[in-house]
Amino acid sequence: MSIRTGIRHKMRALGHAPSHLMSGLRELQDIDDETRIELYRINLRRLLIIAFSVGSLVGAYAVIFWPFTLELDSVEALWRRHIGIAHLYFLAWWIVVAFATIAIRRLPVEHVAVKALQFGVPTGGLLFCVAVTVIDQAVTPNTSPFLIGSIAIGLLMLMSPAMAATVHAVGYSAFFFALPLTQHSHAVLLSNRSDGLTISVISVLLSIMLWRKDASVIMARKAIERKNEELKRAAEHDALTGVLSRAELLRRAGAQLLRARRRGSDISAVMLDLDHFKRINDVHGHQAGDAVLVNAARLMSRSVRDTDLVGRMGGEEFMIVLPDTNNKDAVGVANKLCSSMATAAFDLPGGSSIAVTASCGVSTIGSGSGRELEWLYASTDHALYEAKNTGRNRVSNAYQLHALSTSEFQRLR
Numbered sequence: 001m002s003i004r005t006g007i008r009h010k011m012r013a014l015g016h017a018p019s020h021l022m023s024g025l026r027e028l029q030d031i032d033d034e035t036r037i038e039l040y041r042i043n044l045r046r047l048l049i050i051a052f053s054v055g056s057l058v059g060a061y062a063v064i065f066w067p068f069t070l071e072l073d074s075v076e077a078l079w080r081r082h083i084g085i086a087h088l089y090f091l092a093w094w095i096v097v098a099f100a101t102i103a104i105r106r107l108p109v110e111h112v113a114v115k116a117l118q119f120g121v122p123t124g125g126l127l128f129c130v131a132v133t134v135i136d137q138a139v140t141p142n143t144s145p146f147l148i149g150s151i152a153i154g155l156l157m158l159m160s161p162a163m164a165a166t167v168h169a170v171g172y173s174a175f176f177f178a179l180p181l182t183q184h185s186h187a188v189l190l191s192n193r194s195d196g197l198t199i200s201v202i203s204v205l206l207s208i209m210l211w212r213k214d215a216s217v218i219m220a221r222k223a224i225e226r227k228n229e230e231l232k233r234a235a236e237h238d239a240l241t242g243v244l245s246r247a248e249l250l251r252r253a254g255a256q257l258l259r260a261r262r263r264g265s266d267i268s269a270v271m272l273d274l275d276h277f278k279r280i281n282d283v284h285g286h287q288a289g290d291a292v293l294v295n296a297a298r299l300m301s302r303s304v305r306d307t308d309l310v311g312r313m314g315g316e317e318f319m320i321v322l323p324d325t326n327n328k329d330a331v332g333v334a335n336k337l338c339s340s341m342a343t344a345a346f347d348l349p350g351g352s353s354i355a356v357t358a359s360c361g362v363s364t365i366g367s368g369s370g371r372e373l374e375w376l377y378a379s380t381d382h383a384l385y386e387a388k389n390t391g392r393n394r395v396s397n398a399y400q401l402h403a404l405s406t407s408e409f410q411r412l413r
C-alpha cells in the first residue's frame, strides 16, 4: 500500500469515528436495568477481592515505610513517616471496606448503602492516592500514586459512565487543588496537573469501555438463555394447542410412573379423540379444524388438575395422564371430559360455532402391578378403539375389556 493510500484509509477511518462514537453511546443507553443490577452485583463481589488484595499491598507498604522507628531530623524522614502513617490509615480503611462489603452483600444492589459503598470505595481510594502524591511532592515531583490509582480504578471497578466520571472528577479536583500544598514549582505543578488530567480522562474512557463490554456479554448471555428457553418450550409443547408434545408427555408420564411405583399409588391415563374430525375440516375448512383443536385442548387443560399431564399425541388425539388416580376416578374424569366436550359450543374463526363430541379410552396401572408405560399407552389406545367402535361420544374402560387379559397385553407387562 502506498503512503498516499494509507493516509486516505486513515482519513476515512477518522471520518467514521463520530458514527462509531454515536453507536457506542446508543449501546450504553440500551443497557437494561436487569443488566445494570448484574453489573453492580459483579462489582460488589469484586470489591471484596479488591479489599483483600489492595489491603495486603497497602499493609506491605506500611511495613516498608514503617513510621515509628525514625528520627525526624530530615525532610526525607518526615516524608517517610507521613507515607507510612497514611498507609496505616489506608489499611484500616480497607479492613472497614471488607467488613462493610460482607455486611451489605445480601442487600439489593439498589439499596442506598450498596450504592454508597460502590461510589465510596473508588472515591476514597483515589483521595488516598492524592494524599500520598501530595506527600511525595516534598521529595519528588513524581505523581505515580495518583496515576496508578486512577488507572487501577478504571481497570478493576465496574462503574457506570456517570459514576466513573463523578469519581474521577472528584479525584482530579482534589489532586488539582491539593498539589500546591507541597509542590511549589509552577512548571512541575503544570506538568503534573496536565498528566493527572490525561490519566483521569483515560481512566473514565477505560471504565466506559469495560462497562460496555461486560454489559454486552451479559446481554448476549441473557439473549441466548431466552432463546434456549423458547426452544425448550417449543420442543416440549405442541405448537398449535400449547399442551405437551407427544414426546414430552411420554417422558413426563414415565417419570410419574416411577414416582407412583415408589409411593405405591395408582396412575391412570385417558386417551381422547374428537369424533368425525375429518368432517369438520371438510365442511368448515382447516382453520376451523385448528380452532376446534385449540378449544378442545383448552377445555381439557381446564377440566383436570394442575398435576395432571395433557398432551397432543397427533392429529385430533389427546392423552391425559392422571397421577395418584385409581381406575374409578379416571373413568369419572373421562366421563366429565366427554360431557364437557358434547355440551360446549366450539367457536369458529368466522363467528359461528359448532358442537363437537369426543370418545375416550381409560386405563390404569395399579400400585404394585409392575406394568410399564407401554402397557398403559397400548391399553388406553385399545379402550379408545373400543369407544369408537361401539358408537363414539362415550368412554370405554380398559379394565372391563376382555382383550386386556389376553396375550397381546400380557406381553406388554
Ligand SMILES: Nc1nc2c(ncn2[C@@H]2O[C@H](COP(=O)(O)OP(=O)(O)OP(=O)(O)O)[C@@H](O)[C@H]2O)c(=O)[nH]1
Binding pocket: 240, 273, 274, 275, 276, 277, 278, 279, 281, 285, 286, 287, 288, 289, 290, 293, 314, 315, 316, 388, 392
Ligand atoms: N385442522 C387440522 N386437522 C388435522 C390436524 N391434524 C390432523 N388433522 C386432520 O384430522 C383428521 C382426522 O381424521 P380421521 O383420522 O379420519 O378421524 P375422524 O374424522 O375424527 O374420525 P373418528 O376419529 O373415527 O371419529 C384428518 O382429516 C387430518 O387431516 C391439525 O393439526 N389441524
